[in-house]
Amino acid sequence: MELFGRARLEAGRRQVTAAVPVRARAGDLAAALLESCPRLGGVAIREDGSGPLESYTFNLNGARFIGREDVMLESGDTLLLFSSQAGG
Amino acid sequence: MLGYHGACLVIDLTARSVRRDPLDERVLRRFIGGTGLGAYLLYKHCPPRVDPLAPGSPLIFAASPLVGSRLTTSSKFAVVAKSPLTGFIGDSLSSSFLATELKGTGHDALVVTGRSESPTLLSIDDGRVDFLDASDLMGLSTSETEAAVKALLGRRARVACIGPAGERLVRFASIGNDGGRQAGRTGPGAVMGSKNLKAVAVRGTNRVDVSDPEWLDHARRDLARRSLGPATEKYRTLGTVANVSVFNRLGALPSLNFRQSTFDGAGAVSGETLHESHHVKNAHCANCTIGCEQILATNDDLPRVSGRMEYESSFALGPLVGVADANAVIRAARLCDESGIDTISAGGTVSWAMECFERGILTEKDTGGLDLRFGNAEALTAALRMIVERRGLGDLLAEGSRRAASRVGGGSDAWAMHVKGLEMPGYEPRSLKTMALGLAVSTRGACHNRSSAYEADFSADVDRLKADARRGRITADGEDFSAVLDSLIWCKFLRKAFDDLYAESAAIYERVTGWPMTADGLRRAGERINNLKKLFNVREGWTRDDDTLPARVLEEPLPTGVARGVGLDREDLDVMIRSYYRARGWAEDGTIPAQKLRELGLEDVVESGKGVSSGAL
Numbered sequence: 001m002e003l004f005g006r007a008r009l010e011a012g013r014r015q016v017t018a019a020v021p022v023r024a025r026a027g028d029l030a031a032a033l034l035e036s037c038p039r040l041g042g043v044a045i046r047e048d049g050s051g052p053l054e055s056y057t058f059n060l061n062g063a064r065f066i067g068r069e070d071v072m073l074e075s076g077d078t079l080l081l082f083s084s085q086a087g088g
Numbered sequence: 089m090l091g092y093h094g095a096c097l098v099i100d101l102t103a104r105s106v107r108r109d110p111l112d113e114r115v116l117r118r119f120i121g122g123t124g125l126g127a128y129l130l131y132k133h134c135p136p137r138v139d140p141l142a143p144g145s146p147l148i149f150a151a152s153p154l155v156g157s158r159l160t161t162s163s164k165f166a167v168v169a170k171s172p173l174t175g176f177i178g179d180s181l182s183s184s185f186l187a188t189e190l191k192g193t194g195h196d197a198l199v200v201t202g203r204s205e206s207p208t209l210l211s212i213d214d215g216r217v218d219f220l221d222a223s224d225l226m227g228l229s230t231s232e233t234e235a236a237v238k239a240l241l242g243r244r245a246r247v248a249c250i251g252p253a254g255e256r257l258v259r260f261a262s263i264g265n266d267g268g269r270q271a272g273r274t275g276p277g278a279v280m281g282s283k284n285l286k287a288v289a290v291r292g293t294n295r296v297d298v299s300d301p302e303w304l305d306h307a308r309r310d311l312a313r314r315s316l317g318p319a320t321e322k323y324r325t326l327g328t329v330a331n332v333s334v335f336n337r338l339g340a341l342p343s344l345n346f347r348q349s350t351f352d353g354a355g356a357v358s359g360e361t362l363h364e365s366h367h368v369k370n371a372h373c374a375n376c377t378i379g380c381e382q383i384l385a386t387n388d389d390l391p392r393v394s395g396r397m398e399y400e401s402s403f404a405l406g407p408l409v410g411v412a413d414a415n416a417v418i419r420a421a422r423l424c425d426e427s428g429i430d431t432i433s434a435g436g437t438v439s440w441a442m443e444c445f446e447r448g449i450l451t452e453k454d455t456g457g458l459d460l461r462f463g464n465a466e467a468l469t470a471a472l473r474m475i476v477e478r479r480g481l482g483d484l485l486a487e488g489s490r491r492a493a494s495r496v497g498g499g500s501d502a503w504a505m506h507v508k509g510l511e512m513p514g515y516e517p518r519s520l521k522t523m524a525l526g527l528a529v530s531t532r533g534a535c536h537n538r539s540s541a542y543e544a545d546f547s548a549d550v551d552r553l554k555a556d557a558r559r560g561r562i563t564a565d566g567e568d569f570s571a572v573l574d575s576l577i578w579c580k581f582l583r584k585a586f587d588d589l590y591a592e593s594a595a596i597y598e599r600v601t602g603w604p605m606t607a608d609g610l611r612r613a614g615e616r617i618n619n620l621k622k623l624f625n626v627r628e629g630w631t632r633d634d635d636t637l638p639a640r641v642l643e644e645p646l647p648t649g650v651a652r653g654v655g656l657d658r659e660d661l662d663v664m665i666r667s668y669y670r671a672r673g674w675a676e677d678g679t680i681p682a683q684k685l686r687e688l689g690l691e692d693v694v695e696s697g698k699g700v701s702s703g704a705l
Contacts, residue, residue: 002337005322005330008360055318057546062338062650067548080337083321085584086546087536088328088399 001033004082007044007056011037020079023070027051029058029079044081057084090299091153091601092116096129097195099210099217101283102143102202106217111196117603117613118689121152123179124575124617125197126168130177131624131693133199140172140275141257141282143203149248149288150198151191152577153600156296157304160312161579163187163374167248171274172259172282173433173488174509174533176625176634178274181574183373184266186246192292204284211241213291222286227252229426230264237289249287250277251428253476257281258486260433260511264425268396269373272430274510274532299602307596311585315377319584323380324370328399329359331514332407339651340516340545343407344462345439346505346640349516350649353412357402366414368394373579380581386415395422403514404435409442410462420468427476433488436511438471440489440504441481449498456480502639507534517641519651520545521555525563525664529635531621537580539566553651555660560667568614575617616688619672619680623694632678635665 001016008014018032031049034041041047044056052058058066059080060073094116098107111125119128126148133146147169154162164183171178190198193212200210207222220240225233233249247265254261254277261277262270271277298304322330335341336354343351355361362384371381385394397418405411405420424431438460444450445460452458456474458481460467474482484492489511493504505512510533517524526541527534536542541563545552550559569589573580576593586592590607597605622630636642637656645655669676673684685691 004334004337005359006325009326009363053318053321055321059338063553065546065548069548080334082334083330084546085319085322085581086542087540087580088323088331 001029001079001081004080007040007081010039010043012039020073022073024073025070026058026066026068029066033081052081055084056081089113090297092196093191093194093294093296095195096197096199097193097212097217098133098199098201100202101200101204101208101219101285104219108195113603116153116196117605118616119620120572120575120613120617121154121196122150122164122166122575122577123168123181124571124613125152126150126166126179127177127617127620127624128693129197129199130168130170131620133201134170134624136627137629138170140170140175140279143283144201145170145279145282147200147276147279147283147285148197149190151187151196152575153597154576154578155187155191157298157308157600158375159304159308159596160315160375160377161373161582162577163376164577164579165190166574166577167263167271167276169274169276169279170628171510171532172257172278173275173490176508176533176628176630177531177621178276179532179574180262180271180273180276181577182263182265182269182271183376183579184269185374186248186265186290188374189244189246189290189292191296192294193290194292194294198288200283200285200288203282207284207286209237209286210288211245212288214293225286226255230428231268231426233287234264234267237287241289241291245289245291247287247289250280251426251476253427253429253486254278254281255286256476256478256486258429258475258478259488259491260430260437262428262430264428266374268425270425270430273432273535275430277428298600300599303599304596307599311582312377314585315582317585320378320380320581323378323581326359326363327370327380327382327397329362329382329397329402331359331399332402333358333360335514335516337650339519339646339649339654341403341407342512342514342516344410345408345443345503346512346516346638347644348648349519349646349651351407351412353410354407356412357406357414357417362397362402362414366418371396376579378579378581384418386418388415390415393419393422395425397421400514401431404432405468408435408514409439409468411465411468412463413465416465416468420465420472423469423472427472429472429476432513433511434472434475436505437475437485437489437492438468440493440500441471441485443503444496444498444500449496449500450481454481505638505640507637508532508634510534512638515542516646516651517637518646518654518656520552521656521664522550522552522559522562524555524637524641524656524661525559525668526566528637528661528665529563529668531618531625538570538574539563540570540580541566553654555656555664557663557667559664560669560671563668564671567618568611571614571617572610575613612688616690619684619688619690620693622680623690626679635678637661
């Protein structure tokens with residue numbers, strides 16, 4: 001997983017490696033990320049790991065934004081976590 | 089009247105005359121304030137087909153009903169004029185104390201026409217207007233001008249002014265106020281300079297009453313609380329410069345004059361790097377709880393420079409011109425702000441010249457010995473100075489990329505990256521298809537802010553790499569939403585703090601003005617304002633061919649990053665444009681049917697609009 005913005009600054013690193021289910025939802029990704037990097041709790045991930053905070057979003061391989069639907073993952077996929085506030 | 093003064097101040101610099109024109113309830117309710125009211129006043133006061141830099145071309149400052157309410161982010165104003173870059177409507181927003189003092193003069197808007205014989209400082213103190221000599225201010229930067237005017241008129245005076253670029257009619261000159269804020273896009277500083285108007289100072293003690301002050305106190309506290317929540321987190325931490333690394337990763341960061349949508353040096357100018365190595369503090373506009381402004385400083389061995397930095401400036405003076413040096417970008421942005429030029433158009437025009445230089449169309453003979461290669465930070469700074477001074481090649485570049493390409497020829501219009509003459513912002517249209525449509529059809533040219541069409545592209549709602557006919561409705565709705573934000577005026581960074589912008593804003597409007605307003609009424613006002621802007625453009629000569637994108641975007645697929653191989657052909661753009669016209673209820677050629685004007689209550693505006701024939705509609 002690649003981190004951007006405040007998430008990167010708080011985590012102190014650009015990337016985090018996490019094991020996630022092949023068929024996953026945003027909540028699964030958030031839980032895995034929180035386990036690998038607890039400092040993101042309350043910063044970018046909900047404290048209970050149930051999903052990203054509403055100010056953050058997941059993107060798969062820089063191509064597809066992950067909404068409410070399940071996403072099928074493959075080994076080597078990269079998940080990006082960045083602010084959901086576009087623009088500026 | 090509540091919330092408004094019901095009047096605008098009209099000043100003719102040629103005749104040195106002043107009058108107070110009434111603004112009645114019907115006008116104010118239909119056009120709200122800010123860009124909406126400004127567009128109405130422009131349509132009314134601007135002679136058809138006038139040269140934007142002629143004396144008769146009006147310069148308008150418009151406040152809004154929320155100014156003075158102390159609601160968070162509401163201290164904003166619009167500057168509206170016929171753009172010397174595009175020849176169409178030009179509207180820019182700025183903010184802070186100038187808005188409250190402008191309204192405090194007892195007027196909802198200021199219309200300046202004519203041309204002074206000598207450099208002038210316009211002082212407006214409540215109802216009193218003085219035409220003061222500004223000869224001693226000429227040549228001063230924006231911050232120097234502001235300081236000098238305050239020294240003369242007192243610290244309470246709030247100052248809108250131009251720098252040396254506006255004095256020399258650089259077509260993308262900005263107007264600065266309140267210590268570095270800019271009405272930046274579309275060249276209002278050139279219009280101000282053409283009037284020999286160096287600065288406007290406003291002071292006022294006229295406060296407007298509101299209908300329900302107790303309710304508004306509660307709303308003010310509630311909105312302030314929400315403004316500090318997750319909806320604004322990005323803006324409060326890294327600010328908009330956080331976009332650099334994200335856009336780069338998504339293949340949406342234009343670089344090297346839009347030849348690529350990624351930049352190898354993005355890390356050096358990213359928001360994360362700027363925050364860790366250059367951040368001094370965050371700053372706030374007046375009555376704003378968000379505090380998005382990133383004050384950054386250089387950290388190299390050269391004399392220290394500090395200033396504001398936004399994503400658009402960091403993109404235009406960094407990746408777009410191939411510069412991967414944060415210190416150089418900070419210095420270039422400060423130079424633009426102090427000289428009074430729009431950073432986006434400045435970077436866009438210099439990047440056009442850099443490509444001309446690399447292709448041999450411009451040589452060192454043309455540049456005065458400047459090695460104008462991409463990535464040469466010193467050449468960037470030198471080129472910016474030449475533009476501000478209209479010296480050598482700078483005199484050509486001061487005209488903007490469209491006019492410069494037209495004069496230089498050699499096929500260079502193919503890489504002049506503008507729409508309608510306004511240089512492109514930092515959103516790659518080939519990998520952001522909704523934004524592509526927004527840029528193509530925007531009434532002020534290549535503008536990301538008047539539609540916020542990128543919102544859809546950065547979501548799971550659409551496939552941002554593929555064009556389709558759904559984009560017309562999305563873009564039209566985004567434009568109407570933005571027009572309401574820009575007319576009330578709310579800061580765009582507050583938009584996600586509302587559960588329902590229209591319903592909540594309608595309730596606030598009612599409690600400010602005492603006039604009934606509904607969510608649908610506000611939505612309709614947004615549509616009306618966008619139609620009026622289009623009507624102005626039609627009157628000034630807009631044709632269907634003006635709604636397009638630069639040839640590069642339509643002919644060259646992206647070569648790098650996750651969007652590698654992705655392009656946007658003319659047919660796909662046409663599908664989206666036609667879907668946009670349908671969503672707007674316009675004719676196939678993009679003109680507005682008379683029925684639509686009646687539906688929006690615009691027919692009387694057009695009848696008084698000098699020169700619009702029914703055939704043109």
